[in-house]
Amino acid sequence: MNVSVKSLRGVSRTWRSFSSRQGMNVFDRSMKRRQKDWASSLLDSSKYDYLREEVGSRVADRVYDVARTFPLALDVGCGRSHIAEHLSKEVVERLFLTDISSSSLRNRKTSDIPAQCVMADEEFLPFKENTFDLVLSSLSMHWINDLPGALRQIHQVLKPDGVFIGAMVGGETLYELRCSLQLAELEREGGFAPHISPYTAVTDLGNLLGQAGFNMLTVDIDEVQVNYPGMLEVMRDLQGMGESNCAWNRKLLLQRDTMLAAAAIYKEMYGNEDGSVPATFQILYMIGWKPHDSQAKPAKRGSANVSFADLSKIGKLQSDQ
Numbered sequence: 001m002n003v004s005v006k007s008l009r010g011v012s013r014t015w016r017s018f019s020s021r022q023g024m025n026v027f028d029r030s031m032k033r034r035q036k037d038w039a040s041s042l043l044d045s046s047k048y049d050y051l052r053e054e055v056g057s058r059v060a061d062r063v064y065d066v067a068r069t070f071p072l073a074l075d076v077g078c079g080r081s082h083i084a085e086h087l088s089k090e091v092v093e094r095l096f097l098t099d100i101s102s103s104s105l106r107n108r109k110t111s112d113i114p115a116q117c118v119m120a121d122e123e124f125l126p127f128k129e130n131t132f133d134l135v136l137s138s139l140s141m142h143w144i145n146d147l148p149g150a151l152r153q154i155h156q157v158l159k160p161d162g163v164f165i166g167a168m169v170g171g172e173t174l175y176e177l178r179c180s181l182q183l184a185e186l187e188r189e190g191g192f193a194p195h196i197s198p199y200t201a202v203t204d205l206g207n208l209l210g211q212a213g214f215n216m217l218t219v220d221i222d223e224v225q226v227n228y229p230g231m232l233e234v235m236r237d238l239q240g241m242g243e244s245n246c247a248w249n250r251k252l253l254l255q256r257d258t259m260l261a262a263a264a265i266y267k268e269m270y271g272n273e274d275g276s277v278p279a280t281f282q283i284l285y286m287i288g289w290k291p292h293d294s295q296a297k298p299a300k301r302g303s304a305n306v307s308f309a310d311l312s313k314i315g316k317l318q319s320d321q
Contacts, residue, residue, distance in 0.1 A: 025145050029100065029121065031246040032143050036101035039242030040080055045107065048240035049082065052139055054224060055167050055283055056082030059138045062165050062287060063087060070134040074098065076154065076166075077122045077140025079242075081108040081115075089113045092134065098125070099140075101242075123150055127157045134158075137166035139283075142199055143246065151212035161292035164214065165285075170221065171201045172282035176270045177234055181254075184262035188255065202284050214288025216295065222283045227276040231263040234279045 039045060060083055063070075071093045075083055078097040095115040099105050105117040120126050122137075122144050135154050144150045154164050206219050228234050238244055254262075271277050289295065 026247055027143050027145055028246045028248055029123070029143075029145070033100045035244050035246060036079070036099070036242040037103040039240055040101060040104040040107045042240065045080070045240070048237055049080070051224065051226070051241065051281060052079060052082040056138050057086045058222065058283075058285070059083050059136060059165055059167050060086035062285065063091060063134070063136070066163060069093065072096075072132050073134040073136060074127070074132045074157065076125070076135060076137040078108070079104050079138075079140065081111065083136050083138050084111040084113055084115065085109045087111070087113060096127075096132075098122070125153045125157055129156050130159045131157050132159060133162050135162070135164045137168070139167060139169065141166060141168040147200065148208055148211065151208060151214075155213040155288075155290055158290040160290055161294060162290045164288045167283055167285050169199055170282035170284040171199045172223070172280060173199050174279060174281070176266060176277070176279060177231065180231065180262045180266035180269065183265050184258050188258045188261055200284070205284060205286060209286060209288045212288075213290065215291050216289045218287040220285050222285065224281040224283060225278050226281070227272060227278050229275075230277055231266040232259075234277070
């Protein structure tokens, strides 16, 4: 298996508008809990951790970039705790881990940070206002029905001048698999049903963070591309990650001939020269701060001492010297 990562400054296509998810019941949360429980209880569950490990380490890098110590932190939708293993207790002194899956919490990875586990749904955080100095989340928020509400709750449990650092998959994720399945179903069955869960678009992410009350926002994108022997291996690994579709309108079964046709289309349209096929995971990273009086604020309009009109004089001043 080959994994590559590249940073992107923009996207060419989007699958679903972020704001369209507000107030909708898109995902079967009970099904997602069962999927995560099953995946985390596998004897070889670590075999499927490669994407979460990669993204968890990149979220941890952003924590270190802040260059401060956080007395109390919260990891929302922690899974098997793929962020904490990359952090030290010198940076995060104490950590709360929350997840909808009890099996994920029981089988979490070890860390030297003192931690307490709380089984809780990401959509309903059981914490008081102004509790945490840092809130983290990695690869779980794309399964939340009310994402605007979840961001407001994260903002609420943060202390003033606290920071939220998160990562979630974006709209370009698994576009190869999505297109291949749709084309195969159109050809074999005369229509198609959604097999890939709807993901969020980067275009609205900054606005949504701002609406939740965050300021000093940062949003950036990575694209992780993993090469597999074929399409069936892609789907097997998604199941092993606990990342199978849990949308209410999902199609439960695929006909065998449709599956084989999709695998052939996948290899024909996207296959590599060595016979492998790529699967693309678009990762959206976000940082937002809860406002505090100590934070830098934009200067008042008209308070500048230099006019942009003076820029034209710089060349003349340099030549005179």
